[in-house]
Amino acid sequence: xxxxxxxxxxxxxxGEFFFYEGALERSVVTPCGxxxxxxxxGLWRVAGIALQKRSxxxxxxxxxxxxxxxxxxxxxxADAAEAVRIWARxxxxxxxxxxxxxxxxxxxxxxLDLADEERYGSFFAIRHASHRHVLAWQQAIQEVMKKSxxxxxAV
Amino acid sequence: xxxxxxxxxxxxxxxxLRMVSCLGSTPVGALLRESLEAQGIKxxxxxxxxxxxxxxLEVVAVNEPESDLRRPNSPFDLLLExxxx
Numbered sequence: 001x002x003x004x005x006x007x008x009x010x011x012x013x014x015g016e017f018f019f020y021e022g023a024l025e026r027s028v029v030t031p032c033g034x035x036x037x038x039x040x041x042g043l044w045r046v047a048g049i050a051l052q053k054r055s056x057x058x059x060x061x062x063x064x065x066x067x068x069x070x071x072x073x074x075x076x077x078a079d080a081a082e083a084v085r086i087w088a089r090x091x092x093x094x095x096x097x098x099x100x101x102x103x104x105x106x107x108x109x110x111x112l113d114l115a116d117e118e119r120y121g122s123f124f125a126i127r128h129a130s131h132r133h134v135l136a137w138q139q140a141i142q143e144v145m146k147k148s149x150x151x152x153x154a155v
Numbered sequence: 156x157x158x159x160x161x162x163x164x165x166x167x168x169x170x171x172l173r174m175v176s177c178l179g180s181t182p183v184g185a186l187l188r189e190s191l192e193a194q195g196i197k198x199x200x201x202x203x204x205x206x207x208x209x210x211x212l213e214v215v216a217v218n219e220p221e222s223d224l225r226r227p228n229s230p231f232d233l234l235l236e237x238x239x240x
Contacts, residue, residue, distance in 0.1 A: 112183050112187075113181065113182075113183045114181055114183055114184050114187075115177070115180050115181050115184065117177040117180065118175070118177055118178050118179075118180060118181060118183075118184040118187075120174075121174035121175040121176075121177055121178065122174075122175055122178065122187065124174045125174050125175050133196060136191055136194045136195075136196050137191070139190065139194060140187050140190035140191045140194070141187070143186070143190045144183060144186045144187050144190060147186055148183060148186075
């Protein structure tokens, strides 16, 4: 199972995708994702994932011209995961893959009352961190969760 | 000079922490920063606003001090992780 997070250019979380052997099994869209790209993602089930492709062609009289073609990749295809990543780049969105071992950390981070930038930046850092740094993040998140629970209980 | 992703990542984990310069813009973010720093993790100074975009991050990575050159998710990391379970 591959788990991919989708973010806007401003690092707002737009959704999550779950793939099995490359094929899209399930997608979850946030309210922000719904307004930005929910309709298009909803169409993937019937029309496939729409990608733009550029094809360069040499002209008889010399020179090269570019044709822009639209292709569709089925969500059931083994190429769906890669197609979603390409689709995201073509829309200036960003994706981050979550390895299973980091899933609990992401879930904890997602529950914290952070700004979009903080959440995205923190997970980006965790995703690329060494084991020592991952452990530090783990401890920091646990501490903050405890403090947040204590604070909300006190209010 | 553009370096590969692999080369960039090899040049220090501090680079990836550039993305968290904004950590501290909320009270919860400030707590996270405090806890990480208390554990000896050196974070970039707090700067409000958009973090360094990923593409630029990969390129600037080569200028970082080589304080921790271990490649993230290396076999050594995985071994450590397995040992900690």
